[in-house]
Amino acid sequence: MPELPEVETVRRGLAQWLPGKKITDVEVLHPRATNPRSIAPLIELRGARIENINRRGKFLWFTLNRPYVVLAHLGMSGQFLIEPRSTQPSSHARVRFTVNDRRRELRFIDQRTFGWIALDTLTDGAPSSITHIARDIFDPEFRNDETIEILRKRSTSIKAALLNQEIMSGVGNIYADESLWRAQIHPEQIAHSLSTKDISRLFDAVRAVMGQALDAGGTSFDDLYINVNGESGYFDVELSVYGQEGEPCPRCGTEIKRIAFANRSSHFCPQCQIRPRQRVASQRKTSSRIRKTSSPKRKNGGKRAKSAKRARQPR
Numbered sequence: 663m664p665e666l667p668e669v670e671t672v673r674r675g676l677a678q679w680l681p682g683k684k685i686t687d688v689e690v691l692h693p694r695a696t697n698p699r700s701i702a703p704l705i706e707l708r709g710a711r712i713e714n715i716n717r718r719g720k721f722l723w724f725t726l727n728r729p730y731v732v733l734a735h736l737g738m739s740g741q742f743l744i745e746p747r748s749t750q751p752s753s754h755a756r757v758r759f760t761v762n763d764r765r766r767e768l769r770f771i772d773q774r775t776f777g778w779i780a781l782d783t784l785t786d787g788a789p790s791s792i793t794h795i796a797r798d799i800f801d802p803e804f805r806n807d808e809t810i811e812i813l814r815k816r817s818t819s820i821k822a823a824l825l826n827q828e829i830m831s832g833v834g835n836i837y838a839d840e841s842l843w844r845a846q847i848h849p850e851q852i853a854h855s856l857s858t859k860d861i862s863r864l865f866d867a868v869r870a871v872m873g874q875a876l877d878a879g880g881t882s883f884d885d886l887y888i889n890v891n892g893e894s895g896y897f898d899v900e901l902s903v904y905g906q907e908g909e910p911c912p913r914c915g916t917e918i919k920r921i922a923f924a925n926r927s928s929h930f931c932p933q934c935q936i937r938p939r940q941r942v943a944s945q946r947k948t949s950s951r952i953r954k955t956s957s958p959k960r961k962n963g964g965k966r967a968k969s970a971k972r973a974r975q976p977r
């Protein structure tokens with residue numbers, strides 16, 4: 663599933679080409695491509711001029727010279743591609759936007775059809791149907807202190823709170839696991855048991871981990887064939903815990919564990935990420951553990967060759 667860095671890269675790619683273009687025609691090729699909450703059929707976009715490409719969390723929207731916007735969610739596999747008009751669209755093409763460009767057009771491709779496009783009004787600068795989605799950590803108006811306080815009142819696990827898009831948007835399963843590992847916080851630790859300092863450290867980790875992925879995706883786009891979302895839409899980011907079950911922790915060498923989380927999994931290091939109630943018992947073992955893990959044997963000569971792309975097996 664595309665996460666914030668991937669969606670931001672799509673936004674940047676679209677922002678290089680779309681603003682100023684006038685939509686001359688829209689062809690919807692699959693009924694599920696339009697969200698039923700759309701305030702009007704997409705064909706209404708004929709004649710509209712695209713102004714800006716915006717994002718909040720994993721939602722993208724195009725502002726227009728009209729009192730409504732084009733809101734999109736990539737779902738599990740959605741891609742926006744800017745392709746030559748002369749080429750046959752892929753069999754997974756769901757919507758074609760013809761614009762006043764003689765060579766290329768915008769296509770929404772979505773193999774698994776969980777992605778969608780809708781027309782929506784704006785409320786306080788954001789599409790009305792997503793005003794409950796909180797700002798993400800890269801938003802200039804993101805309120806660090808306020809968000810920390812909200813998290814510290816939650817009685818859910820810190821991971822569930824981190825994934826709650828109404829507290830803070832854009833963090834998905836992969837970056838949640840990676841950030842919690844970096845901040846050395848157990849995914850099942852109850853949010854309100856964490857200190858302001860702990861959560862502040864976790865936010866720094868979220869920024870670092872997602873920032874790395876943003877840098878990886880920030881490559882230039884080919885002039886003739888702008889594949890805004892890349893081949894798969896996923897970046898080759900080095901993963902420390904996600905999908906690394908049984909591999910040694912890059913920090914201490916302990917085997918990474920996987921536990922069930924909602925319908926998915928959490929990956930963590932049982933040595934670096936200890937829940938407070940486990941801490942006392944674990945401290946007794948620490949000295950022997952350190953001896954055991956002081957020279958971790960690493961595969962690939964210590965290099966972690968696994969990437970997000972390869973770790974993401976179809977489920």
Ligand SMILES: [Zn+2]
Nearest residue numbers: 911914931934
């Ligand atoms: Zn570790």
